[in-house]
Amino acid sequence: MLKLPDPAFTQNIRLHLKFRIMVYAAACLTAWSCASLADAHTLAGNWFKEPDSWVYQGQIDLADAGLEPIDKIYLTGGRFWQQADFEVNTSDHYVLDFKNTSVIGYFRHIILNASGYPLVDVRGGIQSSETNPFFLRHGREADLPAGRYRLLTELDSPVFVAYPQPYLDTLEHYRQAIKQCNALTLLCMGVLLSLIVYYMAQALAGRRLSDAMYSLFILCAFVFGSSTLLVFSELFGMRSMFPVRTPILFASCAYVLFVMALLKIRADNYPRLRMAGEAVLALLCVMVIVGLALPNWDIEITRYALVLFSFYGMCNGLMNPDTSKGRIYTVSRGEHEDKRDKIQAPQIQSGIQAGCRQAGS
Template structure:
């Protein structure tokens, strides 16, 4: 029953995520862009336009280099400007579009890229606008980059279509980064307050992804004029380590409790360290190392979640939903596949969506964990309060006990007063009618006298038939005596006609310390017992 409920809940979550993703992606592919049909070439560092490149290739290598793309296109109408941009990926080092007319004359040149200081004409986009008269043209695009997340492919669009088409991709970028930054600040505060590995590692994971995605999707170059290309990939290499450690601590995996999962985590961390070293020694392998590292990171999270969920660890059920969503979307993001028919939504957008969905779902997981901690805390506080109640109160009468009285005496004011009471004939009722009758007498005496005292003082049961009243002022002595007398009369009217009480009062103003106060009150109590000569009924 429990597993069927979890499966139903997970299906509802996946359906909602899929609907949201379709609502975002569908508008982004609904415009009529034109992909260029041309030829890619790999060229050396000494190549210069207008030399004709000779080494033809199918597409630029993901490990980067210097490449040239050539194609021909036609402008039929002069009514609107065109825009040339790249599909599949936005992580491009430097590019230059050179357009020549049918006679080979250069008519337009445009530069850009993350490493370029050239200001982008469109926010968060590599698109370059051209105004060309009708005619035949040749496009030569030179592209230089340390590496690529996916195979870049130039395409052409009209200006009006392009402006409309890029809105959804930019929306994904800004909203997702806003979510990540907000939650990154939240988890950073939690990490500072709680100082737990779980929050510290997840905070590091989020902020490394913010740095990576901000650069890959051009926010950092456009807003802050930061053009260091290795922010694309480098932070991900580090965040992979943090995520594995986060998953371990979230799922409470240790060498003692789960040796196999712990060793698997160690193995994956060693492999990631090897990938990091490969990237450090060969910068062309930064994104490939990051790509494999993300795969290892997601695989470990999924395996650990499945094992812990099978064991019945409740948090693992919720984490399994988050890591499964991350695994499915993230696997596509690291595949470097061509986004056929999609022009303004990049592989980087899909990766950002994967991280955002995962972070939001992890927020629910940690929220559940916090709720569990809060419930445990409340339960423990209730136990503490119960323990304090037991420690400070008499079980039979509910009155504060001797321990509570001793604590109160330490704080008694210089004008305070104590009244010691000793019930008479309690033994008679115990021996004649049984201890239940004696308990009834004690309870009736305690409840009646406490009620009649009100704010005059606090009644304590010291044990057996001994009681004490602590008061803040010795001026209340007469009122306390009256309350005691009224209580005895009440006992007589309610079946305890042989009950009585002896008592003695003492004030702090008469002594120098608490011990002397108790001794003086005790002496006066026994003096009162002798004077009243209360018969001890047999």
């Protein structure tokens, strides 16, 4: 008689296949969206730190304006200026935007012609009340005839997730390029939102802490991603930087609770892992308090929190005496917790990468 495979085994194989398909699809979409900006011209120049009492008064050369030269901006925030000289060979409609990150509180672009006359003076940013002409982007238009120009860019933000780099693109190419990036952004947000609803429903129906904590973890990633990618500021007019700075710290705490609930780590069966989990959770709570007290250091603290809880989760998967559960956790972050074949947790590592990778991108 032909013996049918165990339904739980079949469901787990399907989970692995779905995971691989999602990873390959995300990689292809990311490469596709990044390739769309390959023709953009990066405007590299010299960076300066602005003193507290300094005010721009039409200076042409920032090197002689009393600013402090620096190699690059500080990720802990502040007020900075960049001066970059560039040349336009063809008269056209152009767009100024930033690479690497959209997390910018305020910005200002000033374009001077060869005579030092300002042709363009535009502003924007997450905390700015200026309306963005392009959806989910900081792009600003500039009509430039052929010639040499100087770009003065001001940045004022409490934190930076990555190093913003101004670039110039033609209006026609820019409009086509951002379609791909925006499509990927909305797709990722839709996936995260659907996962939040699904696992919250699972948590309410089965009263499982692991599902509830995983739903909270994804919710924090969703808030972070929506804020850094300008979804909240564009659609709901949210001008606060708080959703950018704090959610991942709370997600770190939710992740540790999720791991302990998923792998049933208790004091009576895994005392060392339980003690380590409580210590990590306490340390993460301290990081949350410090981050709230020192807003400019939130993102830097978050980087250490990511390493800490990821290392804890990996160690739990490797050290768990139940080898099948540990292997499933470390490879796919999913398991079957009962004979009803209900999947408790999909890939947590891919989830955190989807939530945090866009701070710059």
